[in-house]
Amino acid sequence: MQARWILVLGVLLGMTGCTDDALRIEDHGMASSAEAGRTAGYNAQRNVYFGDLHVHSRHSFDAYSFGTTVSPDESYRHAKGEAIANPFGHEMRLREPLDFLGVTDHGIFLGVVAAWADPESRAGQLPGAEPFHDINRPENLDYWSQQTRNWAFRGTSGRVRAIPAGPSERLRAWMTNHPARALAAFDDGAHRSAWEDIVMAAQRHDDPGNFTAFIAYEWTASTPQPESAAYHRNVVFESSRVPARPFSSIDSHEPEDLWNWMDRLRDQGVDSLAILHNPNGSNGQAFRLRYSDGRAIDTDFAALRMRNEPLVEITQVKGTSETHPRLSPDDEWADFEILNSRKGKTTQWSEPRGSYVRDALKNGIALKQEGRGNPFKIGVIGSSDTHNGAPSFDESAYFASSPFFGTAENRASIPVSRERLDYLETLPPEVQPWVNLSDEEQGTYFGFRDAQRAASGLAAVWAEENTRESIFAAFRRKETYGTSGNRIRLRFFGGFDYGGLDLEGEDLLEAAYAGGVPMGGDLVATDGAAPRFLVWAQRDVHGAPLQRIQVVKGWYDAGFRKQTNERVYDVACSDGLAVDPETHRCPDNGARVDLGDCSIPVDLGATELKVLWTDPDFDPADCDAFYYARVLENPTCRWSTWDAVRNGVRPRTGLAVTIQERAWSSPIWYAAP
Numbered sequence: 001m002q003a004r005w006i007l008v009l010g011v012l013l014g015m016t017g018c019t020d021d022a023l024r025i026e027d028h029g030m031a032s033s034a035e036a037g038r039t040a041g042y043n044a045q046r047n048v049y050f051g052d053l054h055v056h057s058r059h060s061f062d063a064y065s066f067g068t069t070v071s072p073d074e075s076y077r078h079a080k081g082e083a084i085a086n087p088f089g090h091e092m093r094l095r096e097p098l099d100f101l102g103v104t105d106h107g108i109f110l111g112v113v114a115a116w117a118d119p120e121s122r123a124g125q126l127p128g129a130e131p132f133h134d135i136n137r138p139e140n141l142d143y144w145s146q147q148t149r150n151w152a153f154r155g156t157s158g159r160v161r162a163i164p165a166g167p168s169e170r171l172r173a174w175m176t177n178h179p180a181r182a183l184a185a186f187d188d189g190a191h192r193s194a195w196e197d198i199v200m201a202a203q204r205h206d207d208p209g210n211f212t213a214f215i216a217y218e219w220t221a222s223t224p225q226p227e228s229a230a231y232h233r234n235v236v237f238e239s240s241r242v243p244a245r246p247f248s249s250i251d252s253h254e255p256e257d258l259w260n261w262m263d264r265l266r267d268q269g270v271d272s273l274a275i276l277h278n279p280n281g282s283n284g285q286a287f288r289l290r291y292s293d294g295r296a297i298d299t300d301f302a303a304l305r306m307r308n309e310p311l312v313e314i315t316q317v318k319g320t321s322e323t324h325p326r327l328s329p330d331d332e333w334a335d336f337e338i339l340n341s342r343k344g345k346t347t348q349w350s351e352p353r354g355s356y357v358r359d360a361l362k363n364g365i366a367l368k369q370e371g372r373g374n375p376f377k378i379g380v381i382g383s384s385d386t387h388n389g390a391p392s393f394d395e396s397a398y399f400a401s402s403p404f405f406g407t408a409e410n411r412a413s414i415p416v417s418r419e420r421l422d423y424l425e426t427l428p429p430e431v432q433p434w435v436n437l438s439d440e441e442q443g444t445y446f447g448f449r450d451a452q453r454a455a456s457g458l459a460a461v462w463a464e465e466n467t468r469e470s471i472f473a474a475f476r477r478k479e480t481y482g483t484s485g486n487r488i489r490l491r492f493f494g495g496f497d498y499g500g501l502d503l504e505g506e507d508l509l510e511a512a513y514a515g516g517v518p519m520g521g522d523l524v525a526t527d528g529a530a531p532r533f534l535v536w537a538q539r540d541v542h543g544a545p546l547q548r549i550q551v552v553k554g555w556y557d558a559g560f561r562k563q564t565n566e567r568v569y570d571v572a573c574s575d576g577l578a579v580d581p582e583t584h585r586c587p588d589n590g591a592r593v594d595l596g597d598c599s600i601p602v603d604l605g606a607t608e609l610k611v612l613w614t615d616p617d618f619d620p621a622d623c624d625a626f627y628y629a630r631v632l633e634n635p636t637c638r639w640s641t642w643d644a645v646r647n648g649v650r651p652r653t654g655l656a657v658t659i660q661e662r663a664w665s666s667p668i669w670y671a672a673p
Contacts, residue, residue, distance in 0.1 A: 020177040021244035022251060022261065025268050028203050028240040039209030039465045045509040046462040046479070049471060050487050051100030052079070052391050053216065053459055054234055054277060054316060054383035059105040059194040060218075061113040061161075063387040065153035067145070067403035069136055070389025072103040072201035076213055078390040080205070087141050088403045092390040095542055096487075099466055100459075101205075102216035103198055104234045107248030109161055109180070110217070111194020112187050123187035128160030144420065146404040147427060150434040160185050180250040195245055203240060208467045215242050219258050219274070221249035222344035229283030230344035233258065233274040233309065234383075238472045241270050254292040256301075259308040273475055274309040276378075277385065280321040281343030284354030286312075287363065287376060302373025311475060314357055314380040314482040314664050315457035317401040318343060322630075322664060324352040327359050331568050333550075333632065337454040337484070337659065346449055361667060362554045362564035365624040369556055379478025379520045379666035380628075382457025382485075393485035394542075395659070396598070398455045398639035405450065408643035412451035413652055415443025442650060451655055455639045458483045460490070460663070462518065478520025483663040486543035491536040492519040492629040492665040498532040503610055508534075519628070519666040525673045528620030533668070535571060536610040537631040543661055544633040545605020547574050548586045551613060555625035568630075571613040574606035581616070591634035593658045598637035598645055605634045626667040633661040 041047060056063040057072045069087045070078075078084045081097035105111075115123030116132040124133060131152050134140070163184040164170065173182035180186045195217075202213040215237045222230040233255070235246070247261045262272050279286030289297055314322050319339030328334040342350045353359060357380060364376030384391035387402045399406050408414045416424075416437065421444060424435050436447035445451070460481045461474040474480060481490050491509075495516020502508060512534050517523060523531050539546050549572040557563050570579045573586035580587070591604045615627075635658040637645070644651040651657045 022177070022247045023264060023268075024244045025241055025265070025270055026244050028199055028242070039467060041209055042465045044464060045513065046464055047466070048489055049099035049212075049461050049463060049466055051098045051212070051459050051461075052384050052386075053102040053104065053214065053236060053275060053381065054218075054313065054385045055101060055103050055389065055391060056105055056218075056385075056387045057103055057389045058114055059111045059198065060387065061106055061109045061157060062153055063105075063389070063402070064113045064117070065132070065135065065157060066149055066387055067136055067141055068387055068389055072198050073204070075103050075389045076101060076201060076205035080211055084390060086388060086399065086403050086406055087136065088143060088406050089141075090399060090406050092388065092392070092399060094391075095394055100212035100214065100471055102214035102234070102236055103201065104216045104218045105194070105198060106220045107217045107246035108220050108250055109186065109191070110246065110248070111190045111197075112185070113157065114194075115187050115190035116185070123190050126187060127163050127184045129185060131156050143404055143407050143410055144423060146410055147424065147431050147434045149404060151431045155430065155434065178245070180248065183250070192245060199242060206468065210466060212466055212468055212471055214468065215240070217246045219247065219249060221253040221255070223285060227283060228345035229281075229285045229342050229350070231255065231279070231282045231285045232277050232343070234277055235262070235272055235274050236472075236475070238271040239468060243270070256292055256304065259304050262308045263304070271472070273311065273472075275311045275313060275381065275383075276309060277313040277383065278316050278318045278321055278343060279312060279355050279357070280319045280324075280339060281341065281350050282355050283342050283348075284351040287354045287360035289354075289363065289367075297367060297372055297375055299371070299373035302367070302375040305375040306377055310379055310478055311381055311480065312357055312378045313383050313457070315382045315454065315484055316385045317453050317456060318385060319452070319454060320456065320484070321355070321357050323356050323358040326352050327356055328566060333568075333630070333660070336662070337456065339449070339452045339454075341449055358552065358554065358566065361626050362556075362566065365554065365556045365626065365669075366564050369558060369623055377669065379480045380482045380664055381459035381480050382482030383459055384457065393455055393458060395455050395485070395637060395639040396642050398642070401453065408647055410446065410450075411640070411643065412446040412448065413640040413643035413655070414647045414649050415445055440653060442652070445652060448654065451640055451652060454484070456484045458485060458487065462491075478666045479518050481519060481663055481665045484659075484661045486540040486633065486661045488540055488543065488546075488631055488633070488661070488663040489538040490629060490631055490663045490665055491534065492668065493517065493534040494521070494523050494531050494627065494668040494670070496523065496525070496529050496531055498534065498612060501534065501612055503612060517668060519668060522669050522671065524671045525620075527673060530614055530618040530620075531670055533613045533627060534611075535613065535629045536608075537663070538608045539606070539633070544600055544636045545574065545591075545607065546609050547589055547591060547605055547632045547634045547660065548572060549609050549611060550630045550632070551627055552630055553615065553625060553627050556623045558623040559621070567617070569613075569615075572609040572611040574609065575604060584616075589634070593635050593637055595637070595641065595651075595657060596645070598642055600634060600636055620672065623672050625670040627670065628667040629665040631663045635660050
């Protein structure tokens with residue numbers, strides 16, 4: 001018997017070769033833009049580029065269940081300005097093309113659900129695949145399939161993905177360090193084919209100087225039940241050299257293991273970075289103050305995290321993660337597109353502490369003062385998290401983040417029709433829990449959470465040219481910012497040598513770089529002098545005029561208080577108004593929205609705001625601090641109000657009727673002498 005097992009083991013060893021494909025590098029061989037030399041758009045003072053690093057195509061297990069049949073190739077064509085079709089029938093087109101994009105399908109069961117859908121395929125005959133057979137057949141691509149699709153994804157796929165494989169496959173999984181192969185419903189061929197499709201689509205569409213396509217994917221992890229709080233990351237590769245398969249949460253659901261894997265790739269010359277996404281729904285897990293095993297954070301942890309995870313999404317479709325009204329009660333603009341439920345368990349509330357960027361920034365400078373390093377010295381971007389294969393940023397033409405949200409009724413912004421209500425009653429018992437209706441004054445709506453989703457957001461970078469190398473370097477130095485969807489242009493600099501800076505001078509940017517640092521940088525004091533900050537914003541031609549620029553400050557009081565603090569300063573006002581020196585607020589410029597037709601005034605607000613500002617409360621006795629800029633437009637209609645106006649009903653109670661589109665810069669950190 002023992003000899004037989006040795007023989008079997010030897011055969012399996014020969015079949016597998018004991019390789020770990022998550023660490024085997026493949027070079028997809030295109031000449032880099034660095035080898036090609038500088039592109040025509042090269043600018044030493046850097047250009048702004050807008051893009052999205054969070055797009056799901058048909059290869060994501062949830063997106064395909066929701067009806068998405070859009071390929072990575074189609075996603076890139078859409079980003080370049082081409083109209084593509086939502087599988088349920090409506091056209092998806094951007095107001096203007098993006099400059100860069102990364103398709104970030106879930107590494108977990110990548111490409112497998114689409115393979116389950118074919119009953120004749122090997123994957124389609126795996127245990128548990130039957131409910132997904134032909135799920136996207138033409139007659140099922142309609143908006144009324146929403147509840148059945150939610151049942152298939154949320155009620156069925158998780159159980160199917162957990163079914164263990166037989167002993168031989170589990171042994172093969174162990175020998176190849178590929179634990180997904182130990183799951184009965186996993187198909188490695190479909191998985192690798194999908195990864196190859198993602199990689200090659202990015203390679204085909206990368207066009208140095210004109211458009212950058214990043215090879216990327218999403219690492220999708222959550223804490224165990226019953227908490228089930230998600231803390232997902234998108235992993236973006238610098239070049240065409242990438243692993244043969246992505247490292248997923250089946251490999252490990254601990255962030256430290258993901259970062260260590262990225263370090264091991266870096267040892268082989270493959271650089272990548274992780275971007276934490278919508279931490280607001282993490283129930284405090286995104287910025288927890290301990291290792292996964294419970295040990296206290298130390299300098300090794302801070303270095304590991306910052307080496308691998310320098311950026312965070314400050315806004316996206318599942319809400320804004322700047323701050324929360326409970327965390328920032330004195331910030332009148334804190335309650336912006338807040339979605340309080342968890343990402344992994346959407347029926348439960350998410351704890352704000354440990355879930356928002358400003359809170360993390362403050363904790364980071366306090367940890368540094370304790371000698372434990374700063375694990376939260378993070379820059380910011382926005383992204384969409386679209387599961388349509390195509391992002392939707394425009395409030396006035398919002399088509400949401402999944403195919404079945406293509407109607408106002410399904411988006412939960414208008415009441416459900418009587419015909420639809422009658423249909424819902426006919427759904428089988430197992431689907432009924434996913435109907436989720438709410439009886440309100442104006443009628444019966446679908447669940448409130450879907451109406452809380454945002455038309456957000458955009459990633460912006462300042463880079464010398466539109467190439468992978470240049471934009472990735474900007475990510476690394478955190479010269480990045482995020483917007484809620486509009487293309488506000490934002491510059492933010494800090495320095496000690498800005499006394500002679502001429503705001504109207506032709507050499508303003510050159511002088512700003514020479515005498516200080518841009519967003520994402522560090523100011524290290526040599527004496528007690530106060531830093532000065534240059535903030536310059538320009539409106540999006542498609543957006544509303546600018547109303548104000550603000551600077552948000554956070555600092556650590558190392559005296560007897562031993563506490564972090566924050567303050568919001570208005571630093572530039574539109575319409576010739578001046579900041580009140582006592583309240584640090586601009587007067588109201590009077591901009592209002594006509595809720596009858598969503599029109600806004602054209603004679604209020606600014607096309608451009610520019611200011612050189614010094615912190616009026618600067619105290620050289622304070623220790624570390626951070627400063628970041630926030631730019632606000634005049635109010636406009638929220639997408640849900642546009643839906644209501646077009647359908648002749650009042651906006652749904654409980655939703656904000658207007659919003660102020662905005663941009664947030666990455667911070668500049670100040671270190672006391």
